[in-house]
Amino acid sequence: MKKIFNVTEYGVKADRPDIIQTEAIQKVIDLAGTEGGEIYFPEGRYSSGSLFFKAKTSLSLGKNAFLQGSSDISDFVVLPTRMEGENVTYFAALINADQVDGFSISGEGTIDGNGLPYWRHFWLRRQFNPQCTNMDEMRPRIIYVSNSKQVRISGVTIQNSPFWTTHFYRCSDLILSDLRITAPTKPVLAPSSDAIDLDVCSDVVIKNCYISVNDDAIALKGGKGPDADKLPENGENTRITIENCTFGFCHCILTCGSETVHNRDIILRNCISDGAACVLSLKMRPDTNQLNEKILVDNITGSCEKVFTSYSFTQFRRSPDLHMSYGKDVTLSNLKLKCDKLFLAEDSIEYELENIQVKDCEFTTSEELKITRRNGSEFTFENVKVIS
Secondary structure, eight states: OOEEEEGGGGTOOTTOTTSBOHHHHHHHHHHHHHHOEEEEEOSEEEEESOEEEOTTEEEEEOTTEEEEEOSOGGGSOEEEEEETTEEEEEEOOSEEEESOTTOEEEESOEEEOOOHHHHHHHHHHHHHOTTOOTTTSOOOOSEEEEEEEEEEEESOEEEOOSSOSEEEEEEEEEEEESOEEEOOSSSSOOTTOOSEEEESOEEEEEESOEEEOSSEEEEEEOOOSTTGGGOTTOOEEEEEEEESOEEOSOSEEEEEOSSOSEEEEEEEEEEEEEEEEEEEEEEEOTEEEEEEEEEEEEEEEEEEEEEEEEEEOOTTOOOSSOEEEEEEEEEEESOEEEESOOEEEOOOTTEEEEEEEEEEEEEEOSSOSOOOSSSOTTEEEEEEEEEO
């Protein structure tokens, strides 16, 4: 049995979202770290900057408890961290946990990133500097967990992230279950609000979640650049299972991202797409050696704009030299989807596809079943029905 540290019994005030209580909350976390225990937020609203959880601690949010990030970026610590496939100095997240085997977040409460002012600033910057990168506009994530095993996050709502919503780096035996992760498309678009970013992770299960964000629902990261596959801080994502989830609007349900080097043994199954822009996307970065292999997408129902896309991702390219990317041994089976487009595989010499199997599927669409690649021989179709 864990000792419960109710934050309101240690000087943290409930229902004072106007007060940034980072210092008071961190004192409770530090105390719990000395003994081991659960930091508990009862019903109420709490605002904070970056918090750092310790080994032997966990976080629990009671019903109607709202932990909200500060709207002032200066409340977030600048430190060595990981962002966009690189080890960098950047802003900490709202919730940070490094080397915390067994860490968990649970409960019926809500973690809110308070993203609206950050989104507005981002789009304002883009007006006068269209070439600004995602990290040029200073924004925190909501959750960042790194170098940890046996991590469990369940039950809570995570919403309105200024940047990526949850980011896991070098984590294994990770289970994310029964979560609701959202970021809006209106009245202000929530830019780069990926729901779940897996960055050099293994043995991951994502199940029974609802996800709707203005970027990718689940994105696989791992490194970028000409030497990415040689750097020790980078690596592969492997043995990832995503199941029994529902996806509202998102740019893609599962993206093998542009900041990745190797993804293998990935399963997406038994899920509902309720208006996702794409089900599976391979972003092939021509300045990075990439391999995406052994991917299964099975039993997906509902509606989407596109079923599968692959293309050469050239934004912010770092080297004119070509580093080939590959996608192979991908199976899409038992899909029953209403969609605008089917398979958009860009006819580019900067990446190669091999053994893309589509079988036992039914698509309701006005588009013909065809492949835009040079000859389309990378794709095989078996028992695929198209209803116009």
